[in-house]
Amino acid sequence: MSELVLDIKDLSLSFLTSGTPVSILKSVELQIAAGEIVGLVGESGSGKSVTALAISKLLPTQITTFSSGSIYFNGMDILTSSEESVAQLRGKKIGFVFQEPMTALNPTMTIGKQLFHVIRRHSDLSKEQAQAKVRAALEEVLIAKPEIVENQYPFQLSGGMRQRVVIAMAMSANPALLIADEPTTALDVTVQAEILNLIGKLAKVHGTAVLLISHDLGVIANTCSKVTVLYAGEVVETGKVSDVLRTPLHPYTQALVKSLPDIAARGSSLETIAGEFPDLRKRPEGCIYAPRCPKKFDKCSESPVLMKVDNEHSVACWAQGSRSSS
Ligand SMILES: Nc1ncnc2c1ncn2[C@@H]1O[C@H](COP(=O)(O)OP(=O)(O)OP(=O)(O)O)[C@@H](O)[C@H]1O
Numbered sequence: 001m002s003e004l005v006l007d008i009k010d011l012s013l014s015f016l017t018s019g020t021p022v023s024i025l026k027s028v029e030l031q032i033a034a035g036e037i038v039g040l041v042g043e044s045g046s047g048k049s050v051t052a053l054a055i056s057k058l059l060p061t062q063i064t065t066f067s068s069g070s071i072y073f074n075g076m077d078i079l080t081s082s083e084e085s086v087a088q089l090r091g092k093k094i095g096f097v098f099q100e101p102m103t104a105l106n107p108t109m110t111i112g113k114q115l116f117h118v119i120r121r122h123s124d125l126s127k128e129q130a131q132a133k134v135r136a137a138l139e140e141v142l143i144a145k146p147e148i149v150e151n152q153y154p155f156q157l158s159g160g161m162r163q164r165v166v167i168a169m170a171m172s173a174n175p176a177l178l179i180a181d182e183p184t185t186a187l188d189v190t191v192q193a194e195i196l197n198l199i200g201k202l203a204k205v206h207g208t209a210v211l212l213i214s215h216d217l218g219v220i221a222n223t224c225s226k227v228t229v230l231y232a233g234e235v236v237e238t239g240k241v242s243d244v245l246r247t248p249l250h251p252y253t254q255a256l257v258k259s260l261p262d263i264a265a266r267g268s269s270l271e272t273i274a275g276e277f278p279d280l281r282k283r284p285e286g287c288i289y290a291p292r293c294p295k296k297f298d299k300c301s302e303s304p305v306l307m308k309v310d311n312e313h314s315v316a317c318w319a320q321g322s323r324s325s326s
């Protein structure tokens with residue numbers, strides 16, 4: 001088994017909101033090995049981006065309290081490391097791709113120049129070597145006519161092309177971990193598939209660990225080997241994508257899987273999940289999903305822990321726990 005690049009254990013954190021601590025993540029577990037693409041899925045507000053930001057210590061220190069757990073990156077304890085040592089990882093050992101590529105690009109500088117600067121910042125290459133690497137980096141992300149694109153400005157490119165450039169930048173330092181937070185959400189479906197294929201190919205070629213964040217289980221299904229399902233800051237299920245899709249165990253995951261267009265029976269309407277997302281300021285006692293859960297019973301007034309059901313398949317649900325132990 002390859003070594004873990006990212007190992008998050010029992011991570012709980014809260015934000016100070018209007019003077020009151022609000023619990024945002026509770027006992028989050030997430031492991032990614034080199035070359036592995038792990039999906040993090042959950043609806044809006046479930047804590048996906050907060051998890052991504054915590055990994056590189058980008059949460060505002062004034063309002064963030066880590067109440068339990070650890071984040072290890074290549075064996076380095078992120079939460080107890082100094083800001084300087086974590087800053088050295090950002091952009092170099094940990095690359096980022098976000099939803100909107102323009103936020104990562106400078107609108108007033110040509111693509112070639114931006115890539116050149118990033119490559120120089122994170123390497124000891126000479127100007128000539130860095131220039132050659134700009135061309136190679138654009139070719140690697142399958143940009144046709146890189147010699148033209150090098151001299152263009154971001155606004156001259158399509159959204160998909162811009163995202164390719166951002167991926168080229170993020171990968172140029174050969175990071176051990178790539179965090180892609182909704183990288184294709186702003187793109188149309190065909191471009192989405194191309195970008196996801198590209199991320200998959202790069203991870204394989206370079207042995208990069210990838211955390212692919214999406215609210216869309218379909219995106220995860222086609223790209224990742226494993227998936228972690230987050231609900232209101234808690235991991236409700238995790239496992240191999242094939243297992244989780246074929247045999248979702250948590251009622252929340254079951255609802256997500258049912259709402260996948262490819263999986264829902266043809267002609268049937270898409271399921272929407274009844275009830276409302278919880279108000280994190282009043283995190284209910286017991287199972288966080290219980291207020292919306294069609295299968296809840298007495299035991300659900302207690303918090304379930306993540307229980308191993310199968311080799312790599314775990315679920316935080318009392319209904320499953322009682323079934324598997326019976
Ligand atoms: N700076 C902040 N201060 C206070 N609360 C915050 C802050 N950033 C995020 N939150 C809260 O943390 C929770 C998790 O937010 P997060 O952005 O991680 O969700 P997400 O899963 O990425 O959602 P989306 O799919 O909309 O991107 C939400 O309740 C959000 O309101």
Ligand SMILES: [Mg+2]
Pocket residue numbers: 048049050181
């Ligand atoms: Mg987000």
